[in-house]
Amino acid sequence: MSSLKETVSAAELAGQRFYLNVSSRFSGLQGGGRFGRNTGNSLEFVDHREYQPGDDVRHIDWNAMARSDRLTVKLFREEVSPHLDLLVDASLSMQLDGSRKREALYAMTAILRTAAINAGYTVSAWIVKDRCRRVEPASLPIHDWPGNDCDFSGNIGQTLVSFPPALRPAGVRVLISDLFWKEEPQAVLRQLSNNAALLVIVQLLAETDILPPLSGNVRILDCESGEAVEVVAEEGLLREYQANFTRHQEYWKRSCTRAGAVFTRCVAGSFLHEMVPEELLKNEILMARSR
Amino acid sequence: MSPAALWGLLAISALAAVYLFRRQARDVKVSSLMFFGRRQTPAEGGRRLTVPQTPFILLVEIAILILLVLAAANPRAITGEKLIPVILILDDSLSMGVNAPDSPKAAALKYIERVVFAATSTRITMIKAGAQPEVIGRHDMTPAEAATMLAEWRCHAADADLFKALRYVTESFASDVSVLVFTDRPAEKNPEGRMQWLSFGRPLSNVAITAASRYALGAADRCFIEFTSFAAEPCRLEAEILVPEQNRLIESIDTMLQPGETRRVRFVINETALAVQANIKNDPVTFDNVAWLLPIRRVPLDVAVDLGSKLLQQTVTRAIEASGLAKVTGSSSQLLFTTRLAATADDSLWQFVFKVASQPAAFSGSVSLDKIHPLTAGLPPVRAAWAVDSAVRAEGQVLMSAGTVPLLEVQGRPEQNLTAVFNYTPEYSDLHKSALWPALFYNLLAWRQQFSPGPAAFNFRSGSDIAVSLPAEVERAEILSEDGSSVAEAVGWRRQAVFPGLPPGLYQVRAGAASWRIAVNLCSAKESDLRAAGASGLPELPLPAETMLNFADVRWWFIVPALLLLVLHQFLTMRRRSADAAF
Numbered sequence: 063m064s065s066l067k068e069t070v071s072a073a074e075l076a077g078q079r080f081y082l083n084v085s086s087r088f089s090g091l092q093g094g095g096r097f098g099r100n101t102g103n104s105l106e107f108v109d110h111r112e113y114q115p116g117d118d119v120r121h122i123d124w125n126a127m128a129r130s131d132r133l134t135v136k137l138f139r140e141e142v143s144p145h146l147d148l149l150v151d152a153s154l155s156m157q158l159d160g161s162r163k164r165e166a167l168y169a170m171t172a173i174l175r176t177a178a179i180n181a182g183y184t185v186s187a188w189i190v191k192d193r194c195r196r197v198e199p200a201s202l203p204i205h206d207w208p209g210n211d212c213d214f215s216g217n218i219g220q221t222l223v224s225f226p227p228a229l230r231p232a233g234v235r236v237l238i239s240d241l242f243w244k245e246e247p248q249a250v251l252r253q254l255s256n257n258a259a260l261l262v263i264v265q266l267l268a269e270t271d272i273l274p275p276l277s278g279n280v281r282i283l284d285c286e287s288g289e290a291v292e293v294v295a296e297e298g299l300l301r302e303y304q305a306n307f308t309r310h311q312e313y314w315k316r317s318c319t320r321a322g323a324v325f326t327r328c329v330a331g332s333f334l335h336e337m338v339p340e341e342l343l344k345n346e347i348l349m350a351r352s353r
Numbered sequence: 354m355s356p357a358a359l360w361g362l363l364a365i366s367a368l369a370a371v372y373l374f375r376r377q378a379r380d381v382k383v384s385s386l387m388f389f390g391r392r393q394t395p396a397e398g399g400r401r402l403t404v405p406q407t408p409f410i411l412l413v414e415i416a417i418l419i420l421l422v423l424a425a426a427n428p429r430a431i432t433g434e435k436l437i438p439v440i441l442i443l444d445d446s447l448s449m450g451v452n453a454p455d456s457p458k459a460a461a462l463k464y465i466e467r468v469v470f471a472a473t474s475t476r477i478t479m480i481k482a483g484a485q486p487e488v489i490g491r492h493d494m495t496p497a498e499a500a501t502m503l504a505e506w507r508c509h510a511a512d513a514d515l516f517k518a519l520r521y522v523t524e525s526f527a528s529d530v531s532v533l534v535f536t537d538r539p540a541e542k543n544p545e546g547r548m549q550w551l552s553f554g555r556p557l558s559n560v561a562i563t564a565a566s567r568y569a570l571g572a573a574d575r576c577f578i579e580f581t582s583f584a585a586e587p588c589r590l591e592a593e594i595l596v597p598e599q600n601r602l603i604e605s606i607d608t609m610l611q612p613g614e615t616r617r618v619r620f621v622i623n624e625t626a627l628a629v630q631a632n633i634k635n636d637p638v639t640f641d642n643v644a645w646l647l648p649i650r651r652v653p654l655d656v657a658v659d660l661g662s663k664l665l666q667q668t669v670t671r672a673i674e675a676s677g678l679a680k681v682t683g684s685s686s687q688l689l690f691t692t693r694l695a696a697t698a699d700d701s702l703w704q705f706v707f708k709v710a711s712q713p714a715a716f717s718g719s720v721s722l723d724k725i726h727p728l729t730a731g732l733p734p735v736r737a738a739w740a741v742d743s744a745v746r747a748e749g750q751v752l753m754s755a756g757t758v759p760l761l762e763v764q765g766r767p768e769q770n771l772t773a774v775f776n777y778t779p780e781y782s783d784l785h786k787s788a789l790w791p792a793l794f795y796n797l798l799a800w801r802q803q804f805s806p807g808p809a810a811f812n813f814r815s816g817s818d819i820a821v822s823l824p825a826e827v828e829r830a831e832i833l834s835e836d837g838s839s840v841a842e843a844v845g846w847r848r849q850a851v852f853p854g855l856p857p858g859l860y861q862v863r864a865g866a867a868s869w870r871i872a873v874n875l876c877s878a879k880e881s882d883l884r885a886a887g888a889s890g891l892p893e894l895p896l897p898a899e900t901m902l903n904f905a906d907v908r909w910w911f912i913v914p915a916l917l918l919l920v921l922h923q924f925l926t927m928r929r930r931s932a933d934a935a936f
Contacts, residue, residue, distance in 0.1 A: 280380070281381070289386055307388045
């Protein structure tokens with residue numbers, strides 16, 4: 063527990079460097095009670111600039127054009143009311159022996175929560191087990207979240223499809239999971255992206271999920287189902303595993319693209335070492351704060 | 354159990370151990386098994402433990418090893434050929450019959466009947482070892498059958514080549530047969546493997562007639578008899594040589610012989626139509642004490658000489674008369690000397706045709722000669738002037754030639770109308786004055802005489818084949834003993850019947866209406882020398898006690914399934930490799 067607490071503290075500290083992007087490209091984020099970082103359609107004037115094709119013609123400053131013969135538009139400050147729903151996979155596979163997946167899971171949660179707060183988001187957190195249970199309040203220290211143990215041995219996908227959480231419309235939704243469950247991605251993504259401004263899937267993996275440490279005669283145990291199988295770990299078996307894993311991941315990526323969601327991947331070990339969610343930054347889900 | 358089987362057992366243990374150790378799996382927890390191939394989740398839920406089955410390949414490998422171990426253990430099984438194969442090699446030489454009724458043969462017969470034939474679980478093959486091995490009866494006889502066939506073992510051969518018989522057994526029978534050799538001589542070296550050398554002889558002092566011959570010399574015959582002592586000590590020889598038909602003694606011998614010493618007697622007998630007998634009177638070993646020398650002179654050939662040239666007529670007639678083998682008559686059905694080939698219905702008439710050239714070519718160079726043909730064998734080198742018809746071309750077998758010109762050739766087969774063509778013009782030659790001339794005609798007449806009805810000789814050495822020329826229209830010949838009983842019968846081929854060697858004695862050869870007397874003499878120093886004879890210890894159980902060893906070798910029962918399993922193993926491993934390669 064102390065390890066988790068320290069990790070989460072470090073993550074919250076790291077999260078101060080980021081803010082969750084609030085952009086008008088997320089169509090559902092317009093007309094809120096807070097100003098966004100970008101220009102928008104609020105009443106507060108920010109600046110002038112030359113007209114560019116696609117600008118709202120209502121914002122053309124006709125007076126300025128009369129003075130300067132140049133087509134100039136007024137820039138108004140963006141007004142948003144952003145909300146982040148964080149969905150945390152608390153299945154047994156997120157607490158794999160010998161890995162730091164659980165620490166990474168809550169570190170990622172902490173960074174996203176902090177970055178969201180930095181951007182003026184309201185945050186809801188959901189721990190997904192057999193049901194999606196909301197953490198009340200979400201501002202509780204993460205290590206004190208009730209039910210934050212990863213001890214569910216069932217199918218998270220089925221939970222999300224069968225018992226979907228009451229997510230706020232037009233909000234940003236982030237699912238952090240290893241996605242190691244047998245449920246059609248489309249069904250899950252359809253459910254989560256419904257009325258969402260943005261859906262982000264963060265696949266959190268242990269190093270051993272990418273390349274299991276198999277050699278010789280091994281008894282492979284499924285940490286969730288308890289199923290065991292004895293195999294001789296040959297090159298062929300590892301090739302088979304990697305091929306299946308890659309196929310699974312690619313399938314999720316394609317499904318996310320189709321559903322308008324953003325798919326990112328994160329490896330627990332390297333993430334905890336730097337505390338920098340690189341792929342979220344690359345996809346401009348998170349933005350670095352200027353000092 | 355063979356060492357190979359022991360190693361095989363160890364290999365099985367090692368294989369099982371390797372598999373057991375390899376099955377000690379370590380546990381590895383993974384987030385999900387979903388990427389390890391397709392695995393169905395039980396419908397009823399709950400934990401599922403996939404217990405790996407013992408690999409089928411392991412079972413196949415162990416089965417292969419077990420089969421190979423069993424094969425390596427040299428398994429034997431009772432099959433249809435469960436009877437013990439026994440081969441009896443029986444010394445067929447005369448020495449086995451020495452001192453009857455206490456002869457080595459009698460002792461061997463007693464032993465065979467008491468010990469060998471008493472074992473009913475045998476299949477017996479008997480081989481008579483004479484000059485050539487000969488199977489008595491058939492292979493694999495029951496003891497009862499073999500007992501009835503044992504009478505064929507007569508011990509009449511002048512020589513017993515036991516090693517030839519053993520070689521025959523080695524080449525013709527399986528290696529696991531039991532071989533029992535019955536002889537009167539001790540083994541030269543210790544027998545190996547499953548052979549037992551059973552010797553029933555005993556050393557004896559013997560004086561024998563070891564040589565007897567008779568040949569014509571002019572009007573009389575010359576004879577030669579040799580006596581040899583095979584005694585360990587000096588011994589007395591009392592022998593006589595006589596003409597039984599006249600009851601006339603030719604020579605009486607009474608002398609002392611040192612061990613190994615010989616006494617040779619040569620004499621001339623003018624009565625060429627009478628038989629001569631030599632016998633030793635004081636030797637208890639009787640089988641080599643008598644020798645007969647029958648008349649050797651054949652009935653002279655009837656020869657006709659019809660040559661136009663006076664010179665040729667004279668020289669040929671003189672050569673014929675000088676040979677002593679023929680007499681010149683006006684007409685002949687046996688041999689005709691002529692200058693022109695005559696058509697004849699008589700299929701036994703030979704013709705000697707002189708090719709006389711009207712314009713001969715003379716030469717005195719070297720002549721090629723076939724030295725192994727009966728007509729030219731032993732001829733001296735040609736040192737003469739020879740006038741020939743150079744237009745003559747070869748049509749048969751050339752025996753003498755000068756360059757491409759044939760001088761002497763034969764056409765046809767001797768048992769039918771043989772024609773010899775002699776390319777010779779006497780008026781311009783001097784060959785008829787050389788030594789070659791009478792020798793050539795002697796050869797011709799002797800060769801022709803061989804194809805006259807009758808035996809090839811009248812005095813044979815025991816063991817040698819007896820060839821008899823058959824008269825026309827006669828298909829078979831028979832040999833009768835002195836008491837008139839039939840000894841052997843042979844069917845002729847190319848007008849000749851051949852009998853295998855007979856035991857010493859006097860016989861009559863009958864072919865159709867014709868008959869001749871022949872004598873067979875032992876004259877074998879090796880057979881008469883009984884000093885080295887001996888007896889070996891006679892085991893009560895000469896056959897192998899471990900009768901299992903005689904049962905059929907059934908290694909193939911295990912090797913064949915092992916090979917099939919090996920193929921299956923290869924198939925399984927190749928299928929597995931191809932499955933791995935599919936990823």
